[in-house]
Amino acid sequence: MIEIENFTKVYKLSKKQRLELKTRNHIRKAVDGVSLLIPKGEIFGLLGPNGAGKTTTLRCISTLLKPTQGSIRVCGHDTIKHPEKVRKKIGFLTNEIRMDPDFSAKYMFEFFGHLHGLNDEVIGERRKKLFSYFEIEEFQNKKIEQLSTGMKQKISIAVSLVHDPEVIIFDEPTNGLDIVTARSVTNYLQLLKEEGKLVLISTHIMSEAERLCDRVAIIVNGKKVIDGSLEYIMDTTGTRNLEDAFFNLYLQYTERGKV
Numbered sequence: 001m002i003e004i005e006n007f008t009k010v011y012k013l014s015k016k017q018r019l020e021l022k023t024r025n026h027i028r029k030a031v032d033g034v035s036l037l038i039p040k041g042e043i044f045g046l047l048g049p050n051g052a053g054k055t056t057t058l059r060c061i062s063t064l065l066k067p068t069q070g071s072i073r074v075c076g077h078d079t080i081k082h083p084e085k086v087r088k089k090i091g092f093l094t095n096e097i098r099m100d101p102d103f104s105a106k107y108m109f110e111f112f113g114h115l116h117g118l119n120d121e122v123i124g125e126r127r128k129k130l131f132s133y134f135e136i137e138e139f140q141n142k143k144i145e146q147l148s149t150g151m152k153q154k155i156s157i158a159v160s161l162v163h164d165p166e167v168i169i170f171d172e173p174t175n176g177l178d179i180v181t182a183r184s185v186t187n188y189l190q191l192l193k194e195e196g197k198l199v200l201i202s203t204h205i206m207s208e209a210e211r212l213c214d215r216v217a218i219i220v221n222g223k224k225v226i227d228g229s230l231e232y233i234m235d236t237t238g239t240r241n242l243e244d245a246f247f248n249l250y251l252q253y254t255e256r257g258k259v
């Protein structure tokens with residue numbers, strides 16, 4: 001389970017950032033007082049427009065950043081007090097973490113397997129399973145720079161899952177993928193859910209969230225505006241699909257000045 005309580009993240013803005021953002025403010029509140037309970041055995045979607053605070057939230061859960069206020073626990077471990085215990089439990093995928101282009105998929109997989117303290121036999125078994133599912137086998141000895149965007153993303157996903165984590169946190173996992181590759185990724189997330197794992201994704205794609213997620217939270221300007229099952233969100237907003245529900249809430253919380 002992931003337990004997020006009254007979580008706030010404030011960034012300090014450098015002079016360069018202030019100029020770029022055309023602001024005099026020295027800070028930016030990226031996430032503002034968000035609380036969430038995310039159970040295992042489900043796919044949970046974090047939805048929101050650009051700049052809503054999704055990536056910041058996922059990075060704080062994954063211990064790459066520290067919350068400014070509030071607390072986050074993953075499988076009972078506090079992300080600030082016991083980040084190393086949290087890291088053992090999670091597989092994290094983000095667009096900014098790139099595979100080293102000079103190395104091969106096989107090398108990267110083994111490297112990260114060893115970092116997680118796995119022995120060669122376990123790494124070999126995991127590699128066979130994941131490389132076969134994502135059809136990486138044929139390309140596993142090629143330099144990553146020679147491979148397509150889709151293949152690179154599949155390799156990143158396989159590497160993030162080397163240690164068979166209980167909690168899978170993927171920031172926009174299908175971003176930039178064609179529909180065939182995207183479907184193989186989302187199908188795998190469903191398999192992980194069926195194995196009882198907790199899967200947390202962020203996405204802009206409402207149809208994907210609707211097809212994949214058991215529950216979602218919508219974040220606008222750093223604040224959670226709703227969370228719950230898809231049925232609950234559609235009932236509450238009086239809509240029949242997630243995209244309409246999203247727009248309904250977005251307009252309500254931006255134009256009417258609630259956020």
Ligand SMILES: Nc1ncnc2c1ncn2[C@@H]1O[C@H](COP(=O)(O)OP(=O)(O)OP(=O)(O)O)[C@@H](O)[C@H]1O
Nearest residue numbers: 011012028030048049050051052053054055056057
């Ligand atoms: N390192 C940083 N320093 C300062 N501000 C930041 C930093 N990272 C993000 N922000 C700001 O925090 C806010 C939330 O950004 P974040 O990347 O978490 O949003 P997001 O929902 O993931 O957006 P997107 O869908 O565009 O990736 C934005 O206003 C962004 O400009």
